[in-house]
Amino acid sequence: MRVVVAPDSFGGTLSATAAAGAIAEGWRRAVPDDELRLLPLADGGTGFVEVLHAALGGEWHELKVTGPFGDPVAARWLRIGDTAYLESAAACGLHFVPRERRVPATARSVTSRGVGELVADAAASGVSEVVIGLGGSATTDGGAGMLAALGAVPVDDSGATLPDGGSPLAAVARLDGVLALHGVQLVAAADVDNPLLGEHGAAATFGPQKGADADAVAELDAALARFADALAAAAGRDVRDEPGAGAAGGLGAALLAFGARRVSGAGLVRELVGLDAELDSAGLAITGEGSFDWQSLRGKLITAVAGAAAERGVPCVVLAGQVSVGRREAAAAGVEAAYSVAENAGGVEASMADPAGTLAALAERVARNWSR
Known part of the structure; x- marks a missing residue:
């Protein structure tokens, strides 16, 4: 049987490439005669650019940029033809x-x-388009820091420049300056469809995983609401309720307000790496990520793989670090079955102690059930 192995990265434990390799190792132990096609994927978050480079090549551009705490970090972007690809997590990822x-x-x-x-x-290099993968960020500043670096600086009523971060935006009055984009088209490759504000917004949905408690979430949401007013005044477009505005701590809102075209990060990768063609002759698709939860069903990679497989009548199974999606919800997304590494390993602690080994062990078990 031909099996397409197309996982995302597993949180901070395994890259998409490493996850695909671990799944393949376990699968081959159980069914060595199956033909495995390893196709590591991403949906705009961590690993987005590396996946594209592995599939398409291109030229790396490396530089030091400001990290989430203000200190320099090494980052890079990828040029393929006249398009630059970068990911927000390279500069402000939660892994920092x-x-x-x-x-x-x-x-x-x-x-x-x-x-x-x-x-x-990237914009100064002469490309015509810059694609920004959104996901995996540590920030909840609405993209204010990004805009400041590009020339549109948040200031208060007195015209004083605000400190970086989300909370200082409670005092924002306007954006001073204009963006230096050299005429390039921006593309926001979002992994989620959350709005900027409210119970499904950037602060409420993603703030807790970044360290925000209830008070911080409320403070950040209020600050982002004020920033949304300043953003709308500066750009002439109010995007606070648009799908994807809450992506990457609100980076989506800043990009959309200034004319970025929004695309599905998972859909873009699906197209560029040729997932559909690989599935045309497959008997089974395997995908996965660190946690298969309700957020996975809001435009993330698993839904893209499962959807593409379903279009071809190919069953799709998920191997994830943890699984909290019910069978009915999984089936509605095109997932035939979902398996938890932690459950198979006897607990989260055991699975985290050997991420590759426990994922391979789960794949070995699943292969015996699914390989024809």
Whole structure:
């Protein structure tokens, strides 16, 4: 049987490439004669650009940019023809924030400035389009840091420049300056469809995983509401309720307001790496990520793979670190079955101690049930 192995990265434990390799290792132990096609994927979050480079090649551009805490971090973007690809997580990813620092004070203050520095470097290179993968960010600043790096600086009523971070936006009055984009088209490759504000917005939905408690979430949401007013006044477009505005801590809102075209990150990768063609002759599709939860059903990679497989009558199974999606919801998304690494390994702690080994062990077990 021909099996397409097309996972996303597994949180901070396994890249998409490493996850695909672990699944393949376990599968081959059980069914060595199956033909496996490894196709690591991404949906705009961490690993987005590496997946594209692995599939399409291109030229890396490396530079130092401002990290989420304001200190320099190494980042890079990828040029393929006249298009630049970058990911927000390269500059302000949650992986830069150790778990012990994911506290309310951090959630209030981290910045997306480095994303703007990446965009500026790419835009100045002569490309016609810059695609920004959104996801996996540590920030909830609405993209204010990114805009400041590009020339549109948030200021208060007195005209003083605001400090970086989400909470200072409670005092924003306007954006001073204009964006230096050299005429390039921006594309926001979003992994979610959340709006900027409210119970499904950037602060409420993603803030807690970045360290925000209930008070910080409320403070950040209010600050983002004020920033949305300033953003609308500066750009002439109010995007707070648009799908994807809440992506990557509100980076989506800043990009959409200034004319970025929104695309599905998962759909873009699906098209560029040729997932559909690979599935045309497959007997089974395997995908996965760190946590298969309700957010997975809101435009993330698993739904793209399952949807493409369903169009061809190919069953799709999910191997994930943890699974909290019910069978009915999974089936509605095109997923035939979902399996938890943690459950198979005897707990989250055991699975995290050996991410590749426990994923391979689960794949070995699943192969015995699914290989024809």
